[in-house]
Amino acid sequence: MKTKKRTLHGARFVITGAAGGLGLALCAELGRMGARIIGFDADPEALKAASAALQQEGIDHHLQLLDITDANAVRQALQGLDVQPIDGLILNAGITRILPFREMPFEQFVKVFEVNVFGAVIFAKELIESLRSTEGVIVGISSVSGFAPLMNRTAYSASKHALAGFLETLRSEEPDLNVLVVYPSFLQTGIRSRAVNDTAAHHKAGELSANAAAARIVDAIIDRRRRLYMPFQARLARLVWNIFPNLYIKLMKKRA
Numbered sequence: 001m002k003t004k005k006r007t008l009h010g011a012r013f014v015i016t017g018a019a020g021g022l023g024l025a026l027c028a029e030l031g032r033m034g035a036r037i038i039g040f041d042a043d044p045e046a047l048k049a050a051s052a053a054l055q056q057e058g059i060d061h062h063l064q065l066l067d068i069t070d071a072n073a074v075r076q077a078l079q080g081l082d083v084q085p086i087d088g089l090i091l092n093a094g095i096t097r098i099l100p101f102r103e104m105p106f107e108q109f110v111k112v113f114e115v116n117v118f119g120a121v122i123f124a125k126e127l128i129e130s131l132r133s134t135e136g137v138i139v140g141i142s143s144v145s146g147f148a149p150l151m152n153r154t155a156y157s158a159s160k161h162a163l164a165g166f167l168e169t170l171r172s173e174e175p176d177l178n179v180l181v182v183y184p185s186f187l188q189t190g191i192r193s194r195a196v197n198d199t200a201a202h203h204k205a206g207e208l209s210a211n212a213a214a215a216r217i218v219d220a221i222i223d224r225r226r227r228l229y230m231p232f233q234a235r236l237a238r239l240v241w242n243i244f245p246n247l248y249i250k251l252m253k254k255r256a
Contacts, residue, residue: 006221014040085131
């Protein structure tokens with residue numbers, strides 16, 4: 001028996017990292033399907049630009065400045081929303097640091113985990129009951145480096161492993177929730193250009209645009225999928241890592 005597709009018209013989605021490349025693309029894609037967008041981001045200028053873009057498209061939205069690593073601030077921000085339940089939570093906010101481990105300050109390693117893991121956990125904890133009441137969806141943006149290594153990204157890779165492990169386990173505890181874990185390869189989202197000491201912040205061959213990625217993620221939400229690997233290279237990477245890990249590492253070093 002086929003699973004009933006999820007209806008997005010009138011659904012309320014909370015999105016972290018809403019003003020970034022993929023975040024804004026997700027806001028727009030969901031909004032075009034009639035979803036109400038409640039977005040959070042730590043970049044005030046990007047939020048203004050994102051709100052203007054969504055307003056131009058006539059998308060119903062509320063964007064707010066927020067430090068997602070501050071549990072009290074998150075709690076207050078979510079309590080400040082109206083009392084209608086939430087239908088979807090997209091854990092998109094993320095940062096990276098591109099440095100060999102021996103050169104990375106401990107404080108930067110911690111910061112990556114605060115944003116990529118604990119920020120996601122804070123939102124999930126605060127909204128879990130609301131999502132249970134609507135049999136909603138939690139979407140986590142992990143990475144190919146959430147199941148395999150990525151050179152010079154020890155903090156990022158470890159944090160994406162942790163996020164994936166958290167969400168894959170949460171799914172087993174909450175059978176009424178749809179938990180979708182997204183494992184993208186390189187995306188054109190701008191995260192590399194914001195990374196510390198990144199001297200190669202240019203698009204790589206085979207990268208997927210933020211708009212194309214958002215469209216695939218929204219399709220997966222509608223279809224109630226559990227995992228999404230994109231583009232094709234991500235699924236291939238999983239296969240190679242599982243069967244030929246030494247080959248994977250050799251190829252990864254060439255691309256990193």
